[in-house]
Amino acid sequence: MSKDSMKTAAEMLRKGGTLVKEACSKCRGVQVKYSGRLICINCGNETVLEEAKTGSLQDLKSVIIAKVNSIARMLEQESDIAKQMDIARLLLYYLEILKVSEERDKEEGKEEGKRGERKKGDDER
Incomplete structure (x- = not known):
């Protein structure tokens, strides 16, 4: 995990994001739920959550x-x-x-x- 991805994750958490227990489906990395998306801190994979699509x-x-x-x-x-x-x-x-x-x-x-x-x-x- 790079310093940039760590900073990005910290910023998302500071702005109200939350860590989720489910690992990333691509790399098994830690994910943050932020602005209606799940974002992997490790590989950057993003998943738009259904609730955000509304x-x-x-x-x-x-x-x-x-x-x-x-x-x-x-x-x-x-x-x-x-x-x-x-x-x-x-x-x-x-x-x-x-x-x-x-x-x-x-x-x-x-x-x-x-x-x-x-x-x-x-x-x-």
């Missing part, structure tokens, strides 16, 4: 975006300042959820890009 995070984003749009219309029509403040707070919470979700998507995209570069480099050898 797109539940994307569904959540769609719901939040619909709520933001609905609340924005409510805010526009409300004349009571106290109610506007309550609506604005709720809007901020939803926007924060979207921001965190987008940041997570970017992080996952970077990780996938790094894995793709590593696999491409391995193929060229």
Whole structure:
């Protein structure tokens, strides 16, 4: 196991990944469950878990975006300042959820890009 794969595994665990007891089907290495995937620390083999295929995070984003749009219309029509403040707070919470979700998507995209570069480099050898 290389230092890079160890760092990657540690980072996934730090971000909420979990070690699983099932060994990798290809190399019998240790696997981490992270972002709806099982990832082997040793060989990099990835398996998309069935529960991740449903797109539940994307569904959540769609719901939040619909709520933001609905609340924005409510805010526009409300004349009571106290109610506007309550609506604005709720809007901020939803926007924060979207921001965190987008940041997570970017992080996952970077990780996938790094894995793709590593696999491409391995193929060229």
